Every structure is written in C-alpha cells, then in structure tokens.
Amino acid sequence: LVSRKWKVDRTHLDLGDGVIIGDGTLSIMAGPCSIENEAQVQQTIDHLVAQGVRIMRGGVFKPRSSPYAFRGLGVDGLKMWHTLARKAGMKIISEVMQVSQIAEMHDYVDVFQVGARNTQNFNLLDELGRVDKAVMIKRGISGTIEELLYSAEYVFAAGNEKLLLCERGIRTYERASRNTLDINAIPILKEKTHLPVIADPSHGIGIREYVEPVALAAVMAGADGVIYETHQKPEEAASDGQQTLDFKESEKLIRKLRKVYELR
Ligand code: PEP
Ligand code: MN
Numbered sequence: 001l002v003s004r005k006w007k008v009d010r011t012h013l014d015l016g017d018g019v020i021i022g023d024g025t026l027s028i029m030a031g032p033c034s035i036e037n038e039a040q041v042q043q044t045i046d047h048l049v050a051q052g053v054r055i056m057r058g059g060v061f062k063p064r065s066s067p068y069a070f071r072g073l074g075v076d077g078l079k080m081w082h083t084l085a086r087k088a089g090m091k092i093i094s095e096v097m098q099v100s101q102i103a104e105m106h107d108y109v110d111v112f113q114v115g116a117r118n119t120q121n122f123n124l125l126d127e128l129g130r131v132d133k134a135v136m137i138k139r140g141i142s143g144t145i146e147e148l149l150y151s152a153e154y155v156f157a158a159g160n161e162k163l164l165l166c167e168r169g170i171r172t173y174e175r176a177s178r179n180t181l182d183i184n185a186i187p188i189l190k191e192k193t194h195l196p197v198i199a200d201p202s203h204g205i206g207i208r209e210y211v212e213p214v215a216l217a218a219v220m221a222g223a224d225g226v227i228y229e230t231h232q233k234p235e236e237a238a239s240d241g242q243q244t245l246d247f248k249e250s251e252k253l254i255r256k257l258r259k260v261y262e263l264r
Contacts, residue, residue, distance in 0.1 A: 001156040004191070006194075009194060010196075011195050011196065012196065015055070017091075019054045019110075021134075021225060022164075022196030022224045027224060028051075028225065028254060030048060031230060032231045032244065033059060033241075034062055035073050035078070035080075036237075040231070041084050042084055043247075045088045047232075047250065051250075055090065055092075056085055057113075057229070058094060060105075063097060075105065078092075091111070093110065093112075094113060095114070096109075096124070102127055102128065110134065111164070113138070113166075115138055116141045116143075129154060129157065133162065137165055148189075149189075152195060164195060164198055166200055167181065167189070168181070168200035168204055170182055177205045177206055178205065179205065186222050187222050197222070198223060200228065201214040201226065201228055202245075203240075208234065208242060208243055208244060211228060211245060211253070212252070215257060216260050219260050219261055219264075220263070228245065230245045230246070
C-alpha cells in the first residue's frame, strides 16, 4: 500500500491552516530535543515564527539510554506547549512511545512521531493506524529501508494513510559521528513509495557543526522536509545539546535550505 506500484501520485499531508507536507514545497520542522519549560517553548516559537517555520518539534516522552537522564515533562508539558503553539499558529510533532500515550496526546499533537527505538513496535503501529492524525515513522537504529517500509505498511494497512517517513541515521561501524545519515535512503524511498520523506540531520550525524552540510545534502538528494534540533542555549539543553543548533545557526540553516531547495 505504501508502494508507488500501488499509488503513483505522491501523497501530501494537509495539517490544516495552510501547512501542507509533500506538496512540492520544503517542510521545515524544528525545535528542541526535549520540551523543558514555558520560557524555552516561547523563545523557540518566537524564533521559528520569525523564520516562517510552521511546525515545531519537541519531545515530552523521551527515550533515554540512561534511566537517570531527563525523560521529559509528559502530557502536562505537551498541554503547555500546545497552548503556546496554537497562539502562534504553529503545528506540533512529538514522539509517542507507547499505546497508552496515543489517547493522552491525541488532542495536543498534529503529527505523532514514532522514534527509532519504536519503529518495529508493531502494536504501537497498529494503534496509530486507527488514528485520524498524521504519523511520522523514523527508521530504526539498525533498521533496513525495507523494514521501515513494512512499518509504514502496518499503519497504512490499519487505515491511516497520513504517513511520513524519516531517515534519521543508522548505526554503522563508523564512530566519528553518532549515527550515519543514509543519504542513499532518500532517493530510494522517494522511488519506492508515494509518501513524503523527511531527513533528520541532527540525529543523523549527532554533531552540531556538521548538521548544516548534512541537512543541505539531504534536501539536494530529494527530501521533502527536514527535522532538526534547535535551542536558545544548546549547551544547557536537557538532552542532545551536542547536536542542537542555536537560533543563529538555525536561522542560517533555514536560509540555506530554502536556497538549495530552489536549485532542485
Ligand atoms: C528525537 O527526535 O529526539 C529522537 C529521540 O529521535 P530518534 O528516535 O531518531 O532517536
Ligand atoms: Mn533528540
């Protein structure tokens, strides 16, 4: 069902209020790794609004390698974020980690993000297939392209066709970067499926200085959008600060992304 053999026309997702993904314009989604507090959310919204970015990312349920690390503000944080985002006309994408969170989060997100650790959580995918809301599925940490497509197939087959695919880097033998963003996956996914393809250069390389070139390469390779991490003070971020852009770097990236998109 997610194959272009089944549907030749490209899928685009209308999130409402003129925010459409995959319609031949570049989609930019940006925000902190974790939602931390009201001031942080408002500063991020102000930055994104000034740049004309309409979709904000942020985690309230965080999958952390260590159980002692910050694990997110939960639904209370999401509600606070939703109130501020709506005032600014912004859409929200946030990670859902388990089935019980779908109902809790439903009214406060525009896109459910399935994280790399849950790409093959098939019960979660089944349930997201029954929701009338967009879902972005990230490629698994060691997942193949085929496995990502089968994960999308779960959601689609259960009835939800509002799907986005995300290349976020895979674990390889290379340790010079956190992950290896698989540029190859972008044209392959675009050829194999009718779904919009989003690149996540932040998790894809994991090093702030290199997020920009990788993001630009992903767009040149055909990505419909980019999702990346930005924070007013990356060195103080509750998670993933090492790969997070400050607002000046974010502004520069947005400018270049739009230029590169036009060259395609
Ligand atoms: C995130 O987006 O902050 C995140 C945890 O991503 P991933 O699932 O790709 O590791
Ligand atoms: Mn992160």
